[in-house]
Amino acid sequence: MKMSPRQQAAMLEAAQEQTRLDGLIARAACLPEKAELDRLEGSLRRELTGGARSKLNAADLGRDIAKLQSDISKLIAREKADRLSLGAVEDKFERRELQRDMESTRRRRLRTERKLEEYKKMQQAYAADAQRSVGAEEANKDIAEARERLAGAERDIRARIAVAETKLQERISALEGDAAKLYGKLSQANGIPVAKIDGRTCGSCFMELDVGTLHDFDALPADQVTFCPECGAMLVRPATLAVAMK
Ligand SMILES: [Zn+2]
Numbered sequence: 001m002k003m004s005p006r007q008q009a010a011m012l013e014a015a016q017e018q019t020r021l022d023g024l025i026a027r028a029a030c031l032p033e034k035a036e037l038d039r040l041e042g043s044l045r046r047e048l049t050g051g052a053r054s055k056l057n058a059a060d061l062g063r064d065i066a067k068l069q070s071d072i073s074k075l076i077a078r079e080k081a082d083r084l085s086l087g088a089v090e091d092k093f094e095r096r097e098l099q100r101d102m103e104s105t106r107r108r109r110l111r112t113e114r115k116l117e118e119y120k121k122m123q124q125a126y127a128a129d130a131q132r133s134v135g136a137e138e139a140n141k142d143i144a145e146a147r148e149r150l151a152g153a154e155r156d157i158r159a160r161i162a163v164a165e166t167k168l169q170e171r172i173s174a175l176e177g178d179a180a181k182l183y184g185k186l187s188q189a190n191g192i193p194v195a196k197i198d199g200r201t202c203g204s205c206f207m208e209l210d211v212g213t214l215h216d217f218d219a220l221p222a223d224q225v226t227f228c229p230e231c232g233a234m235l236v237r238p239a240t241l242a243v244a245m246k
Contacts (some may be wrong), residue, residue: 001182002223003178003179003182003223005223005240005241005244007175007178008179008194008223008225009241009245010175011179011183011193011234011236012194012196012236012241014168014172014194015183015192015193015194015195017171018187020164021165028157028158028161033146033154034150036149037143037146037147037149040143041143043139047135047136050129051130051136054126054130055126057126058123058126061119061122062123064119068112068116072109072113078101078105079105082098082101082102082105086098086099182225191231191233192233193234194235195228195233196236196238196241197209197217197237197238202230202235203233204228204233205233207228209228209229209230213229217235220239222237222240223240224240
């Protein structure tokens, strides 16, 4: 197939503009500003759930602590009753029973008091955790700022995409009959439809062309259309580009 070097070069320019546009669209899909916003929102969510859980745990502990305190008062009352009875009872057997009960009550009270101390410490830790969610206000401010940065980045990339789309349309409408038809057909396939040869490498699939193919290409006139034997992309040879630039 023959085609004027200028039209071949125009096809190459259209393909290059398409690549630029694809790059911008890909970048728009994974803006670093979006990743940063997701990170901030995720960490706030975790913080809030953690804070809420701590509040629940602190409330549970509060009930346990009240129970322990009431147990301790009962045990103290029992010890006191035992002591008073000891003062009044003369019977040896009864006195021994009272002493035994007083001693076991004291041990239970000490155990309960130790537990109460532990629970109080845990409650303080949970309260400190729950307090952290107060930092949510600060985090919300960071999130609002990150959201603004993202909106700015999105506006910017959308504008650049719009410019690239316009340029691409201009380049495509600059293609004449056969060139337009071939470009349309090549664009249906995956990958870059038209590329340069970079040294020995196809600019579309990045495979190295064998020496025989390159040798054949060199022998062809500038208006001869050539294709990559590996990927089928149209290759605009240096000789063709040189003529197109004249
Ligand atoms: Zn190729």
